[in-house]
Amino acid sequence: MLNPDSVGRTFKGAETITVSQSQIDSFASVLGETQTDVAPPTFSIRITLDQMQKILSGSEVNLDWSRLVHGDQRFEINRPIKAGNSFTCSSTIESYRVAAGNEIVSVRGDLFSGNELVVSTWSTLVVRA
Amino acid sequence: MVNFGGARMIEVGTVLPERVFEIDRELLVAYANASGDDNPIHQNEEFALSVGLPNVIAHGMLTMALVGKYVTDWAGGSASVKEFGARFVKPVIVPAGQKVDLTVSATVAEVDGDRISLTLSATSAGVKVLGMAKAVVQK
Numbered sequence: 001m002l003n004p005d006s007v008g009r010t011f012k013g014a015e016t017i018t019v020s021q022s023q024i025d026s027f028a029s030v031l032g033e034t035q036t037d038v039a040p041p042t043f044s045i046r047i048t049l050d051q052m053q054k055i056l057s058g059s060e061v062n063l064d065w066s067r068l069v070h071g072d073q074r075f076e077i078n079r080p081i082k083a084g085n086s087f088t089c090s091s092t093i094e095s096y097r098v099a100a101g102n103e104i105v106s107v108r109g110d111l112f113s114g115n116e117l118v119v120s121t122w123s124t125l126v127v128r129a
Numbered sequence: 130m131v132n133f134g135g136a137r138m139i140e141v142g143t144v145l146p147e148r149v150f151e152i153d154r155e156l157l158v159a160y161a162n163a164s165g166d167d168n169p170i171h172q173n174e175e176f177a178l179s180v181g182l183p184n185v186i187a188h189g190m191l192t193m194a195l196v197g198k199y200v201t202d203w204a205g206g207s208a209s210v211k212e213f214g215a216r217f218v219k220p221v222i223v224p225a226g227q228k229v230d231l232t233v234s235a236t237v238a239e240v241d242g243d244r245i246s247l248t249l250s251a252t253s254a255g256v257k258v259l260g261m262a263k264a265v266v267q268k
Contacts, residue, residue, distance in 0.1 A: 026163040030156065030191070031198040033207065041201065041210035042194045046164055070189045072261070074214030080207055122214075 002103055002127075006061040007096045013051040013089040021083035038080035044119045045073075048109045051089035052123070056107065061093065063105060064127050071104070071124035078118055087111045087118065094122075101129030139245060143237040145203055150195045150231040152187050152223055152253075160191040174225060186220035192231060192258055196251050199233040204245075204266035211244070215262035221253040229253055235264075243268050 023046060024039045033040055056063040092108040109121040154172075161167045166188055169176040177185045193215050201207045223229055232252045239246035249262035 023163075026159075027194075028207075030159045030163050031194055033198055033201070035206055038206070038208045040194060040207050041197045041213050042190060045166075045190050050165055070217055072214070072216040073190065073193060074212070075210075076212050077210055 001062070002093075002096055002105060003060065003062045004096070006093050008093065010090050010092040011055045011058075011060065013055060013091070015051070016086050016088055017047050017051070018086045019047070019081055019083055024081075024083055038082055041075060041077060041080075043081055044075065044077075044111055044121060047087055047111060048089055048121055052091050052107065052109055055091045056105075056125075063103075063125070067128045069126045069128055071126045072122075073124075074122040076120045078116075078120075081111075081118065085113055085118070087113055103127040139237055139240060141237055141240060145235040145237075145247070147232060147234040148199055150198075150233065151228040152191070152195075152221060152231055153228045154185065154223055154225060157185065157187060157191065157223060160188055160194070164188065164190060166190065182220070184222050184224050187223055187231075189217040189220075192217070192221055192251060192253075195231055196233050196249055196259065196262065197264070199235070200247060200249070200264045200266060203235070205268060209266045209268060210264055211267050212263070212265035214264075215249070215251075216260040217258070218260040219253075219256050219258045221258050231258070238263070 024036050027043050028036045028040055053065055057065040090110050094108050095106040097104050105125045107123050110117055111119040157171045171188050174185050230253055234250045235247040238248045244265055244267045247264045251259040
């Protein structure tokens, strides 16, 4: 079960991640996208997935990542991501409820380049009973 | 009504052309490598069945990424998307050795200056896979 004390709190990822052109190229290639001067709109998941997993499955939040299902996803993109950009990531546990034994968690993720908020994401994650 | 993309007149209710993407197991492997999401439900049929799924399923985020490609091709590139969201209502089921469809279409929901909101539809094998799918694009 998720630690109820984590609801409403923001957790900062420990790492700074620098996006490489080859990461953008391989993501774009899967989609058949040949224009790679900027990343495709959902590319930020490449950064946030790993950071959110480290934060949410850590002892402070204690989400069971192994039974996780993605319920919904939303992005607000203030500017596109480009190769060479470096990001830090924070995750905020916005809400948590249990329904029919399933844990339903809403998590906001923010990607910062320095003080600039570049992309915000909202994910509903369901830990199946 | 605004002139979007230099040629097309866009207004609320304009329906954009349908497009069909093909998804197979190879694409799932490529997306797993590109995204870092190596959950075995997207790769390993035995594992997928063991957790109660009908077969290997596509990553919801791959489905969303392909719908994003539909949007950016229409809107004039990856930089045009300002907001993008969807609910994953049903999985895209990807049996071995088959190519399954992801059929995408859109309707213009709102025009606000140069910002255009699209309501998106995505189905696979006739089943709606995304709900509440919307994107806001801007030139």
